[in-house]
Amino acid sequence: xxxxxxxxxxxxxxxxxxxxxxxxxxxxxxxxxxxxxxxxxxxxxxxxxxxxxxxxxxxxxxxxxxxxxxxxxxxxxxxxxxxxxxxxxxxxxxxxxxxxxxxxxxxxxxxxxxxxxxxxxxxxxxxxxxxxxxxxxxxxxxxxxxxxxxxxxxxxxxxxxxxxxxxxxxxxxxxxxxxxxxxxxxxxxxxxxxxxxxxxxxxxxxxxxxxxxxxxxxxxxxxxxxxxxxxxxxxxxxxxxxxxxxxxxxxxxxxxxxxxxxxxxxxxxxxxxxxxxxxxxxxxxxxxxxxxxxxxxxxxxxxxxxxxxxxxxxxxxxxxxxxxxxxxxxxxxxxxxxxxxxxxxxxxxxxxxxxxxxxxxxxxxx
Amino acid sequence: xxxxxxxxxxxxxxxxxxxxxxxxxxxxxxxxxxxxxxxxxxxxxxxxxxxxxxxxxxxxxxxxxxxxxxxxxxxxxxxxxxxxxxxxxxxxxxxxxxxxxxxxxxxxxxxxxxxxxxxxxxxxxxxxxxxxxxxxxxxxxxxxxxxxxxxxxxxxxxxxxxxxxxxxxxxxxxxxxxxxxxxxxxxxxxxxxxxxxxxxxxxxxxxxxxxxxxxxxxxxxxxxxxxxxxxxxxxxxxxxxxxxxxxxxxxxxxxxxxxxxxxxxxxxxxxxxxxxxxxxxxxxxxxxxxx
Numbered sequence: 001x002x003x004x005x006x007x008x009x010x011x012x013x014x015x016x017x018x019x020x021x022x023x024x025x026x027x028x029x030x031x032x033x034x035x036x037x038x039x040x041x042x043x044x045x046x047x048x049x050x051x052x053x054x055x056x057x058x059x060x061x062x063x064x065x066x067x068x069x070x071x072x073x074x075x076x077x078x079x080x081x082x083x084x085x086x087x088x089x090x091x092x093x094x095x096x097x098x099x100x101x102x103x104x105x106x107x108x109x110x111x112x113x114x115x116x117x118x119x120x121x122x123x124x125x126x127x128x129x130x131x132x133x134x135x136x137x138x139x140x141x142x143x144x145x146x147x148x149x150x151x152x153x154x155x156x157x158x159x160x161x162x163x164x165x166x167x168x169x170x171x172x173x174x175x176x177x178x179x180x181x182x183x184x185x186x187x188x189x190x191x192x193x194x195x196x197x198x199x200x201x202x203x204x205x206x207x208x209x210x211x212x213x214x215x216x217x218x219x220x221x222x223x224x225x226x227x228x229x230x231x232x233x234x235x236x237x238x239x240x241x242x243x244x245x246x247x248x249x250x251x252x253x254x255x256x257x258x259x260x261x262x263x264x265x266x267x268x269x270x271x272x273x274x275x276x277x278x279x280x281x282x283x284x285x286x287x288x289x290x291x292x293x294x295x296x297x298x299x300x301x302x303x304x305x306x307x308x309x310x311x312x313x314x315x316x317x318x319x320x321x322x323x324x325x326x327x328x329x330x331x332x333x334x335x336x337x338x339x340x341x342x343x344x345x346x347x348x349x350x351x352x353x354x355x356x357x358x359x360x361x362x363x364x365x366x
Numbered sequence: 367x368x369x370x371x372x373x374x375x376x377x378x379x380x381x382x383x384x385x386x387x388x389x390x391x392x393x394x395x396x397x398x399x400x401x402x403x404x405x406x407x408x409x410x411x412x413x414x415x416x417x418x419x420x421x422x423x424x425x426x427x428x429x430x431x432x433x434x435x436x437x438x439x440x441x442x443x444x445x446x447x448x449x450x451x452x453x454x455x456x457x458x459x460x461x462x463x464x465x466x467x468x469x470x471x472x473x474x475x476x477x478x479x480x481x482x483x484x485x486x487x488x489x490x491x492x493x494x495x496x497x498x499x500x501x502x503x504x505x506x507x508x509x510x511x512x513x514x515x516x517x518x519x520x521x522x523x524x525x526x527x528x529x530x531x532x533x534x535x536x537x538x539x540x541x542x543x544x545x546x547x548x549x550x551x552x553x554x555x556x557x558x559x560x561x562x563x564x565x566x567x568x569x570x571x572x573x574x575x576x577x578x579x580x581x582x583x584x585x586x587x588x589x590x591x592x593x594x595x596x597x598x599x600x601x602x603x604x605x606x607x608x609x610x611x612x613x614x615x616x617x618x619x620x621x622x623x624x625x626x627x628x629x630x631x632x633x634x635x636x637x638x639x640x641x642x643x644x645x646x647x648x649x650x651x652x653x654x655x656x657x
Contacts, residue, residue: 052553072556079557085550089572098568099558132653150558 002063002153002186003028004049010057011044011210018044020210021058026154031180031187033197036207037233042190044210046156049188051075062153078147078185080157084139086131092118092142093127099150117149120179137168144176148183155180155187161196173199194234198222206230226268227356231278238327239276244269244355252355258323263299264353275355281328283349286318287336291345300348306338320346402633409626423627435631437605438590441521442635445528446586452529453536453581458566460537461544462552472541478534487598490527494518494599519599524607527595532588536581543577544570576650583643587636608632 004026011019019041026032034042047053049060051072059068067075086095093114100110118124121141131139140160147155160176161169177200180187191197197204198218205215206229214226225231228239242256244266252266254277262277269275304320304327311317316337318329329346338344410419427435460472478486493499496515504510518526547570555569571578593609600606602614608628615625 050553050557052556072553073559073561075557077557079554081550081554083548083550085548085554087551087554087569087573089575098555098560102559102564146554146558 003061004154004186004188005061006045006049006058007061008058009045009048009055009060011041011048011053012056018210019048022210022212024205024212024215026186026188028186029184030202031177031189031200032203032205033189033191033201034205034207035191035194035197035233036213037192039209040207041210042192042207043158045207046158046188046190049154050077050079050156076150076153078150078152078155080140080143080147080155080160082159082162084131084136084143084163086139086142086146088131090130091127092123092129092131092134095131095142096146096149099146103150113149117145120148120182121145121175136164137172140164140172141175144179148179148185152185155185157187157189159191160189162191162193169193169196176200198234206233223352223354224265224267225278225354225356228276228278228358231276231354231356236281236328238279238281238325240279240322240325240327241274241276244271244273244275246271251350254355256323256325258325260302260323261299262348262353262355263350264355265351266355269355269357273357275357277348278354278356279327279348280352281317281330283352284327284329285347285349286329286331286344287338288345289347297350300350300353302346302348303343304346306340306342306344309338309340320344322346405626405629406633408622409630411623413621413623423623426624427627427631431608431611431628433605434608434611435628437521438607438609438632439635441524441528441596441607442586442589444521445525445532445589446582448525448529449532449536449585450578450582452533453540454566454571454578456533456537457541457544458570460541461547461570462562475534475537478531479538481531483531483592484594486527486531487594490523490530490595491598494523494526519603523599524596527599528589528592531595532585535588536585539581539584540574540577543574547573576646579643579646583639586639590632590635 004024006022006024009019009022010017022041022045024032024045034045036042044053048055051067051070055068059066061067062075086092087098090098096114096117097110100113105113114127115124118127121144123138123141123145126134126138126142131142134142140163143160144157147157157176161172164172173196176189180200189197189200201218203215204218204221206213206221208229214221214230216224221230222234225234231237232239240254240256240260240262242254242260242262245253245255245261247253248263250265251263252269252275254262254264254266254275256262256277264277266275302322304322306318307321307326308319309316314332316331316334318331318338320327320329327346409423410421411417412420412422456471456475460468481489491498495501496517497512500518501510501512501515504516505512510516551569551573552565555565560568591609592607593613596607597610597613600610602610608631612625612628615621615628
């Protein structure tokens with residue numbers, strides 16, 4: 001059982017505030033991803049939890065015990081690094097056995113535990129290899145094995161997949177999620193890759209300028225972003241600026257600067273607020289598909305002009321001019337290809353159109 | 367226009383780029399190989415006498431200088447070890463602690479490197495003398511009676527001088543190697559529970575093995591070949607170092623045969639370290655190729 005609580009953490013680098021009264025709780029067995037752009041404070045948070053970065057204000061609790069001032073070697077935390085950090089002079093076996101040897105476990109027990117953890121990451125045949133004889137993905141698995149072999153209370157992963165190629169990264173996402181599900185270790189995962197965060201996390205914490213912008217389940221963060229920053233960070237998003245005109249039941253109606261009325265979801269807004277419709281390309285229907293859905297409602301149906309189209313293999317990626325703004329639309333299994341300059345019917349799914357205010361300067365008071 | 371295609375030269379094909387090696391090889395042969403071979407040859411010839419090759423010079427070396435050879439070897443091994451240990455400790459300190467003290471030390475520790483051995487020898491001569499600065503300071507502290515001062519013109523004094531001069535040089539090389547080790551390797555060790563001694567002995571030192579070996583080989587070779595410090599501290603007393611003996615044979619007896627035989631003894635002492643150094647470099651290069 002391990003619960004991590006960060007309370008009012010403040011870390012400053014000179015005059016720059018890296019963490020600004022950060023509060024966060026990671027429940028037992030949960031995998032929480034800190035997501036954000038470079039400089040948002042996610043790695044600073046991880047390093048403060050690991051003990052390698054002193055906290056200037058606030059406290060860190062692990063299982064209710066204050067660990068703020070405890071040395072890293074005494075925290076019982078497993079750490080996986082972006083560059084793997086496998087000791088190059090040790091074989092895979094030695095890399096894994098090092099921590100167990102420090103705990104003075106009998107040789108037989110060490111052998112048994114190394115074999116078991118190697119099997120769990122599907123690397124049983126590589127015990128005698130040196131790190132340089134392994135591929136990037138294999139090295140990352142060993143780095144993960146090294147972190148979990150000591151059965152830490154909490155596992156911290158610092159952008160562990162960022163050095164891998166795209167295919168391997170995708171494969172490793174699932175493997176990390178599977179290992180987490182199997183072992184149930186409380187995990188803090190840091191990444192700037194939103195797809196990675198969506199795939200592996202129980203919960204995502206979006207950060208910016210040392211503050212939490214939003215936290216929640218991956219689907220909630222994606223479908224119900226709280227502000228323009230979060231909406232822009234998750235997936236491909238085009239923003240249409242306007243003023244909140246009225247509310248119709250659960251719908252928020254935004255009148256864009258070009259005079260279009262957009263129906264969407266907006267919960268923290270009031271009439272007259274300046275706001276943005278976060279249009280996602282995958283929730284736009286084009287041409288006949290748009291016409292076919294007119295029957296249900298003509299809301300969010302517009303005429304747009306094709307400005308650019310790209311064939312990426314699996315889909316057609318359009319850039320469309322809607323009034324004075326540009327939006328993107330993605331069509332899978334497209335039967336009609338629209339040419340540049342062609343006018344096309346467009347319908348934006350109002351269920352999946354978040355209407356958000358500009359980035360909240362105070363962020364979220366968690 | 368010069369063709370890069372192999373040309374017929376007699377019956378052998380010799381690519382023209384071999385010519386590019388000529389200046390470097392010639393320099394090596396004339397400046398290093400020939401003096402070395404000549405020295406070895408002369409060690410088998412008795413100076414000023416006609417005749418063939420003989421082991422007489424080596425017999426004389428064994429009879430007169432075997433204690434000095436042992437002394438030289440002992441001084442060299444001990445000081446190489448001492449310099450290595452202290453240099454690793456300093457380098458680790460500079461690597462792991464970034465504070466004002468380490469910044470100040472890292473700024474001034476390099477100074478001895480730029481002081482010539484002859485100046486160091488003179489400094490040690492006055493510092494370690496029976497009524498020199500060290501004995502006087504210790505007497506002020508009540509640790510030494512100046513009527514019976516510490517006698518340091520011997521193995522101990524020589525070691526102090528070598529350490530003073532060579533530690534900064536070794537730190538420069540070893541610290542450079544430590545600086546190349548990414549923090550994540552250290553943090554990875556600490557995260558699994560490694561305390562400072564384990565981090566140093568099981569991560570930092572093995573990862574920096576090649577720099578440490580280079581530093582030790584260079585320090586070892588320099589100590590064996592140093593003349594001024596043993597000459598000014600010990601002089602002609604027994605035991606002394608081979609270099610002092612060589613100077614003695616040449617200056618007082620013009621006996622180049624025995625001097626060269628003593629030289630060959632020092633080559634042999636250095637040869638093992640050089641071979642080890644080359645072996646580790648070749649191994650390193652092979653590993654890089656296999657990566």
